[in-house]
Amino acid sequence: MGFSASIEKLIEEFEKLPSIGHKTAVRLAFYILNSSEADCEEFANTIMNTRKNLKYCSICNNITDSDPCPICSNTKRNKEVICVVEDVRDIVQIERTHEYNGVYHVLNGVISPMNGIGPNDIKLKELMTRIGNDDVKEVILATNPNVEGEATAMYISKLVKPFNIKTTRIAHGIPIGGDLEYTDEVTLAKALENRTEL
């Protein structure tokens, strides 16, 4: 005999979540069973409502409560620079630096032929429309520094070329606080190649 059927169902639901194994799922399920009915209802409602009311910014494809999103509707942001990212979470990461004052474009993925994701499966057309219509001076390609991210960045840079717009890629190199001893050779080669004069 295991747990009762209803608890097994709850455990199963938790197990579907990423990075949650069976033991953690059991712990979470029992946390739910031991918490008050009101807390439980709030948790369930938040899950349902957030998913149901999910809205994307019609300009940059950012997840937002109001359309356009706070960044696109902010008149103080420089609309001439578009930073292209893979995911909404990347926007939050870049915003945290407080160094960027342009706007964003979320691709919602990267080109990945291995996974059957082509240029038409990500928000590339929308990006090209923005570049064609708006007065864009620079496109920063901030996709991840892996195979798919690099390929996507290369692909976009070729598409942007005819528009005569400056296209840049975020720098690769040794992370601040990193250690040369533990840096892989590709990163180190990039760091040497892109050395800056002091």
Add this chain to the structure above:
Amino acid sequence: MGFSASIEKLIEEFEKLPSIGHKTAVRLAFYILNSSEADCEEFANTIMNTRKNLKYCSICNNITDSDPCPICSNTKRNKEVICVVEDVRDIVQIERTHEYNGVYHVLNGVISPMNGIGPNDIKLKELMTRIGNDDVKEVILATNPNVEGEATAMYISKLVKPFNIKTTRIAHGIPIGGDLEYTDEVTLAKALENRTEL
């Protein structure tokens, strides 16, 4: 700028769960946002319904879908032996051994004066009622082998004594597959003390 308010709320709800830190909460929240609305609704409904329909066995206090629970209503189980456990999860663990054929009693906690939990805060009265009314031959005390669990076991054994019922405590010793070198001295002392003749 962080995430939109509704996402922040969802992240916060996930952060309330045990063993879920901020980064995992963000990952879980985005998993929810990326899954289908139907899956989301099922997840939310399971949480709400399982909590709402939570039922305890009127005999042993086990969580169950039907009252009495499958163990208490099973005529093949030996009702003369009651195994006392702290938590519903312990029943599942013991059932997994396939070695026990008696019934259970869930205390729903242990006596812990430090946390303000006294004998009246756990299901002790119910246990004594069962012992008084039913034809019980043995009470197995299977609380955890820590300070509170030991104290609770001692407390119960004193309460049971006047009934002239055999009271036993699960054995302490070196776990199977364990290593003497890494066994703490209290466990090793117990293992020596409770050695069995071959």
